[in-house]
Amino acid sequence: MQPANGTLPAQNIDLKLLAIFVEMLRTGSVSQTAKHLNLGQPTVSMSLARLRKCFSDPLFVRTSDGMKPTPLALDLRPSLTQAYQSLLNATRDRADFDPHTSDRLFRIAMINSGYLSVSPRLLELQRTVAPSIRFHFSAITKDISKLMEAGEVDLAITFMSQLGSPNLYQQQLLKQGFVAVVRHDHPRVRKNLSMEDYEREQHLSISPVGTGGHWVPDIAIEQAGIRRRVSWRVESVLGILPIIGISDLIATIPNGAAQFLKQQGLVRVFPLPFETPTMIVMQHWHERFHRDSGLRWLRGQLLTAFATVDWATVSATETG
Numbered sequence: 001m002q003p004a005n006g007t008l009p010a011q012n013i014d015l016k017l018l019a020i021f022v023e024m025l026r027t028g029s030v031s032q033t034a035k036h037l038n039l040g041q042p043t044v045s046m047s048l049a050r051l052r053k054c055f056s057d058p059l060f061v062r063t064s065d066g067m068k069p070t071p072l073a074l075d076l077r078p079s080l081t082q083a084y085q086s087l088l089n090a091t092r093d094r095a096d097f098d099p100h101t102s103d104r105l106f107r108i109a110m111i112n113s114g115y116l117s118v119s120p121r122l123l124e125l126q127r128t129v130a131p132s133i134r135f136h137f138s139a140i141t142k143d144i145s146k147l148m149e150a151g152e153v154d155l156a157i158t159f160m161s162q163l164g165s166p167n168l169y170q171q172q173l174l175k176q177g178f179v180a181v182v183r184h185d186h187p188r189v190r191k192n193l194s195m196e197d198y199e200r201e202q203h204l205s206i207s208p209v210g211t212g213g214h215w216v217p218d219i220a221i222e223q224a225g226i227r228r229r230v231s232w233r234v235e236s237v238l239g240i241l242p243i244i245g246i247s248d249l250i251a252t253i254p255n256g257a258a259q260f261l262k263q264q265g266l267v268r269v270f271p272l273p274f275e276t277p278t279m280i281v282m283q284h285w286h287e288r289f290h291r292d293s294g295l296r297w298l299r300g301q302l303l304t305a306f307a308t309v310d311w312a313t314v315s316a317t318e319t320g
Contacts, residue, residue: 207235
């Protein structure tokens with residue numbers, strides 16, 4: 001018989017059951033829930049059967065678009081999600097995080113250009129310090145503050161101006177300027193990049209989603225009255241990867257991303273022949289999880305990793 005108050009009987013509560021319920025709501029997939037929680041699929045299936053018996057309801061029904069929650073599961077979502085987060089926080093706050101043995105999954109929302117500078121550092125951290133930790137990356141969305149409050153995103157890495165919730169902590173990771181990149185064997189741009197070169201060549205421009213088609217370099221270019229011949233536009237820095245190395249286009253991108261592309265042998269990097277503002281990249285987290293030992297460790301590792309990085313300025317000649 002279904003509990004009269006619509007909650008799980010106290011004697012049947014355990015953290016794993018709540019975790020599986022919350023993950024099923026988020027992913028709509030037994031296999032993805034098992035993967036994210038580092039469990040076997042049979043374990044997830046048996047736990048779902050236990051939940052269904054407790055509530056006398058299917059809770060999740062297979063459809064052509066994955067496993068969808070029933071009306072009762074949706075009714076239970078607020079209370080069981082809150083219960084899960086409360087138990088999880090209590091467990092984490094009482095136990096020190098050990099990166100050498102932990103298999104914790106960290107969920108990070110990040111700007112696209114961050115993949116080129118943040119990911120190599122996290123890979124090195126995983127290789128040398130914390131071999132079993134896992135990462136799930138997602139995009140910055142308009143409801144990011146709510147996702148962080150709910151514990152569905154642990155950390156957000158983005159431009160300083162993009163998040164403004166009073167319940168979020170923020171910490172500067174790095175400052176970086178903007179540079180121009182061309183393929184390493186560009187036929188005309190070789191030793192330096194003059195204003196004449198910049199205006200003569202065709203450009204690969206970036207128009208991030210949600211910015212109205214403009215971001216920092218575009219605004220600086222417009223204010224300086226620079227004539228730029230844009231023949232390609234993409235939505236993110238990642239979009240230039242299949243293009244810049246096989247074209248004669250110029251792209252204007254953050255210096256951190258440029259240094260990654262340079263290390264891969266794809267581009268040469270040049271200072272811009274005009275001034276642009278410095279971009280400040282921050283890491284953000286919700287006050288609910290400020291004392292979480294695992295997140296404190298991760299934030300500290302990222303802060304240390306970027307402490308010696310100086311991407312705010314570029315020398316007056318091509319960077320190598």
